Amino acid sequence: MNAKGYLIDLDGTLISGNQLLPDALWLLEQVKGRYMLVSNNAEHTPQQLSRRLKRLGLKVDADNIVLAGTTAIDRLAIDFPGATLLLIGSPALQRYARNKGLVLESHRPDLVLVTRDRQFSYAKIALAANAIRQGAALYVAAPDVSHPGPNGEPVPETGALAAAIISCAGHCQATVIGKPEPVLFQMACAKLNVLPEQAVMIGDNLQTDGLGAKRLNMAFRHVVNGQIREPAALTQGK
Numbered sequence: 470m471n472a473k474g475y476l477i478d479l480d481g482t483l484i485s486g487n488q489l490l491p492d493a494l495w496l497l498e499q500v501k502g503r504y505m506l507v508s509n510n511a512e513h514t515p516q517q518l519s520r521r522l523k524r525l526g527l528k529v530d531a532d533n534i535v536l537a538g539t540t541a542i543d544r545l546a547i548d549f550p551g552a553t554l555l556l557i558g559s560p561a562l563q564r565y566a567r568n569k570g571l572v573l574e575s576h577r578p579d580l581v582l583v584t585r586d587r588q589f590s591y592a593k594i595a596l597a598a599n600a601i602r603q604g605a606a607l608y609v610a611a612p613d614v615s616h617p618g619p620n621g622e623p624v625p626e627t628g629a630l631a632a633a634i635i636s637c638a639g640h641c642q643a644t645v646i647g648k649p650e651p652v653l654f655q656m657a658c659a660k661l662n663v664l665p666e667q668a669v670m671i672g673d674n675l676q677t678d679g680l681g682a683k684r685l686n687m688a689f690r691h692v693v694n695g696q697i698r699e700p701a702a703l704t705q706g707k
């Protein structure tokens with residue numbers, strides 16, 4: 470654990486549902502002051518997630534959390550200041566977008582951003598597909614289509630909602646922000662003030678955490694069954 474910076478995935482790495490995984494506290498202690506949590510979460514703000522983690526016993530400041538939903542909004546606010554945006558997303562992300570100066574608008578918006586929206590509906594597919602047909606640029610906060618629930622059942626994620634919109638809109642280009650695309654990795658490295666090749670990504674998903682790290686020449690540590698410590702370190706009680 471002697472790299473300059475660590476990017477740490479959340480679900481399947483530190484927590485599973487509402488359970489802390491066994492090595493979570495140990496890991497954060499090892500990398501104190503040198504880590505960012507990097508998650509494709511596209512529903513909550515870092516503040517909300519920080520509070521949730523605190524309830525589970527993990528103390529992580531909001532400043533140490535990089536999420537796909539809010540990072541997508543940050544990017545749009547920087548690249549298209551004052552743009553009109555159709556945001557398919559939670560009330561928390563809608564507030565976040567307004568606070569960043571984006572104008573939420575469902576009629577002829579400049580941009581459409583799809584995040585994880587538990588109120589997703591037929592009407593929203595129609596709105597988004599029509600906005601795209603009329604020329605709005607489509608952004609998708611994260612590519613994941615589902616994650617496993619407590620009993621292994623698929624829980625819908627942003628990618629599934631985006632797929633419905635894209636299939637309705639017909640051929641269209643979508644810009645994806647979350648892992649494995651480079652934006653979250655680069656954002657986290659910038660916050661840690663390290664280069665990607667000086668950092669290590671720790672995560673359970675080869676397709677997002679692993680592939681994204683590889684593309685940036687970043688080392689990757691694969692977490693299987695929530696186990697992060699080396700077996701040798703375990704036997705030494707470290």
Ligand SMILES: [Mg+2]
Nearest residue numbers: 478480481673
């Ligand atoms: Mg994960």
